Amino acid sequence: MAVNLVQPSIADSWVNPVICRTMNATKLHGLVSAGICSRTNKSRFIESQVGFRPITITKVTQQNSGLVGDETLAQNKRELYQALQGINRGILGIPSAKKSEIETLVKQLESQNPTPNPTLQLEKVAGCWRLVYSTISILGSKRTKLGLRDFISLDDFSQTIDVAKSKAINVIKFSAKGLSSLNGQLIIEASFKIASTTRVDINLEKSTITPDQLMNLFLKNYDLLLGIFNPEGWLEITYVDDSMRIGRDHRGNLFVLDSRPIWR
Template identity: 35%
Template structure:
């Protein structure tokens, strides 16, 4: 049996999936499946105290996220998924390292709705993309506070028509520091949170 520590070791050095070979991806999927079978939180959507916070992406199969690393002069930095269960909101924030003083940021805000004990539907509402310095980005928490005030940023900042971007996410494993999810496009997400 593979445990949490073994999965984390398997993910080390894979740069969220960018550096994983096909053989390594298969080993990761097998390790994830074994851990999902031992999910300590059978009703993860209801475990709001565990869900809340800023989760850092360790690994994904999402081509949409990994594709952010393919822009010229850009290197994918830390990716966060910040969950605010009290407001039913999720903020995806991807930091992008670029030329000096031109570090970027891509963020998508969404509202989620629980539909079962482990599934939420997600409706994307707002996208923001620009240079961190121009946006005034310092941390996920402060950035989210500014979004919540309705601030418009000196960036590409627009509302997403709800019919255009909807999906769902199954939370298949949740404990106090690790979360695993599977999305409607077949993507896998492994995230960690320091508590």
């Protein structure tokens, strides 16, 4: 507990309102609620040779905790976004040191989750999200069989959550190198139901690949492709705020998604 002694230059006791405004920040980048400004002022008069002088004693108890927490959370998010730059969501493999760095940063955010019971606030997970990192990996023979080594490239991954219908639609876009007209997508539709305050159970409903030319390219190894991206099972929502969501599934995979219109 810090005690600030303020001796005003005027006769009336006065406390600068900036103190309270500083402690009353509503949100920092839409991340978490800030701490409430509460303070106790006591004025007393001290008798001296020249009379009475007003002294204001302002006790500050935990006012900084919310703001400091917000700043720490924002900094951890910036560090995570920086670590995710240039790794193509990690799906085609990243060095183990980079993977460990990301895991550490993710755990720091999970420990500060501003939404501890996300399934009780499903409006926070509703809408469109884009995958920015996952520990799902397509390596070795899988990558070769799917043509992702030389011929086909992975583009955007998006997920739309419809809370009213308890539906999740995942869209994975592909493009064929050298064939600008051949762009397509794998669409996976799933339903979910609440299993706990942090977990949802997921059931696969259907999947499609469009256009037909892309389906023909994947047809031979379609089960392999679907096996990689099939969301069926359960998902633990370990972090969610206005722009970021983190989850871990029953297979131990980690997912980091972002809801901002443009992410770099």
